[in-house]
Amino acid sequence: MAAPAPHLTAPPAATATAIDVSNLSVRYRRNGAVSLSRVGLTIPDGQIVALIGTNGAGKSTLLRCLVRLIEPAEGAVTIGGTEVTGASRRTLRQVRQDVGFVFQRFHLIPRLTVFHNVVHGAMGRHGSRCAWPLIAPRHVRAQAMEALGRVDLASYAGRRVETLSGGQQQRVAIARMLMQQPRVILADEPVASLDPASANSVMDLMSGIAAERGVTVVVALHQIDLALRYADRVVALRNGAVQFDRAARDCDAAQLSSIYAEESS
């Protein structure tokens, strides 16, 4: 079946640009297959963008490319006016300090305590001193407790992360991200491994933080209902390319579900 033509409509009116992506392409190192193909996106400050698409559509690759956890083959990424592609290691670290990344599998250190993991969030700004709470500055320790309070896990500070439920671990990851005081949040299927109640709680938390702080959010999701409920804009990816990009208010659930239906047919 031939791929449907992209339906492109203008995204909501922009203020300053938070993320600018142009002609971004990624190839797998092993076999040279294309994972992202000439993707272009401009995301204004404070917008919440949902990336949808089937497994392998390129959502995770795109998010990782934005902070060069995956190196793009070509194209350019700018975050907050700083060019990410081609940036030196030092500049890249500075960009990453301002970008909170929430992963599907949390990416915490399971053996360490909740508090210890949250303190790690300050490593971008304060360096290796924050690798261990023992030597972390006092204000960082206090800030970590504030962040844990924000995600309602202050009473779990001394517990090992591996003893918590998936939803709680994701909230720890969000608390760690809060330590970065991010201007942009990238979330790669943050609720994919959570039950519906935990998924709603995590999405409420992220959208609340975004609203409080005017943070730009790009979140990869499979749940159409969550995308429509929380996002200002929906970008659908298919085979590594943007299939459509439009304001969430202009989309409906049936239309977005068709992305998945087309893939499985």
Added chain:
Amino acid sequence: MSRAALRARPESELPPRIRRPSLMTLVIVLVVGGLLVHGWTQGATVRPDSLASGVFRLGEFLEDAVPPDASRLGPILKALLVTVEMALLGTLIGAVLSLPLAVLAARNTTPHWSLYAVSRAVITISRTIPDLVWGLIFVIAVGLGPEAGVLAITVDVMGFCGRFFAESIEDIDPARIEGLRALGAPRTGVLVGGVIPACMPSFVTTSMFALESSARSSVVLGLVGAGGIGIELATSMTLLRYDEAATIILAILVVVVVFERVSAAIRRRVLGGGQTA
């Protein structure tokens, strides 16, 4: 399909019961087989007559060794203490030095391929030369005494722990490293805050195995003049004072068993540490 129809199916259509061995497999089997036959008949042969007379002489040894003579218990315990300290110090220094070596020798944490190659070479040399040979080398370098023993154990532990620490680092879930890199954490922060805590159970269990091995090595190292109880044992055996040797052997047995028990307890505690929910 009926059983008769299944039986009627020709053998040639089924996968072979035994795969034809490769040329390399045949060569290995022939070489190992040849060495075994040569060893049994010509080289390291065990002759029944020498075995029978050996058992008889062993009886004589036991007759002289029992009851053990504890008249020199003080000097023996002092030498044993030196042996224990050699094992502990050598293991501690070796394990601590193994840590940076392993970071350089792990593909996912090494800063440069040349450092990877050098650190791997150091580990290989430390591992392949036996501890007794290291003991002889350090006796030449620093003279007779426990210092040579500590150095020999240190190098031996570096080889053992260096290899297994590096493998443990390479086996780490890449998500742990990615999570910290995404925060903008510096390389040292990723190592100290992520890699080392994630590998800690493996590091501790490996170090405990090294400690057990060092406890045994430290006894043997004394035989080549590297200090400790080994030299006492060698002297007693040479002077045919088997009753005194029996006391030393019993003391060594107690120490090695204590080391193994303590090490096993620590390993159990570390490995079971996460099951607190």
